[in-house]
Every structure is written in structure tokens, then in C-alpha cells.
Amino acid sequence: MTTYHDLTGFQRDLLEAIAAVDGDPYGLALKDYLDERYADPINHSRLYQNLDQLVDQNLINRDELDARTNVYTLTDAGQDTLYRQAETLAGLCELPRPVAGGAQ
DSSP, X not given: OOXXXXXXXXXXXXXXXXXXXXXXXXXXXXXXXXXXXXXXXXXHHHHHHHHHXXXXXXXXXXXXXXXXXXXXXXXXXXXXXHHHHHHHHHHHTTOOOOOGGGOO
């Protein structure tokens, strides 16, 4: 099983981007989201190579949106990975722990 700390920083950011993007999290929407947060533009090759690796690690799903576009969603393992990290950070910051499924 892949853990949060097994991932590169960019892959961690991709998981967060997939969770955060409104609408369909397709490649260019993810690139736009990350471009707003990174000092330098994201290279397409870097983006899609890392998305492929996350698919291979069963952290995200890749489904066809249309003939030219794929949409990416978190798998249960990807959601669990983000949840565990959020729980760790909440504990370190002495904040209330997140509740599974987003309910409070």
C-alpha cells in the first residue's frame, strides 16, 4: 500500500487538486489549479506522467470524459490517504479531527 509519505510532493499536490477542483477534474483543470499555486508553470509531461503513476498506485481513477479528455477521481485508497494526512495535521495543530465522509 502506498502511503502519503511514499509520494512526491507533486503527487501529493495532485491528490489535493483532484479533491479540490470543482466540476470535472480533467488534466487541464488540474494544471490550471496547480499553476495558480506554483511559481513556475506545470509541464504537461510532468503532469500526465505523475497522473499515470497515481493511477498505477490505485490512488486515482482515470475515466474517459470524451474522446480526447480523461477525468481523474480519487479511489477509496486515495481518499483514505488524504484523510489520514488531514487527521495527522489536525492533531499537530490541535484542531478538531476530521470526520470520515466530511460530516462534522
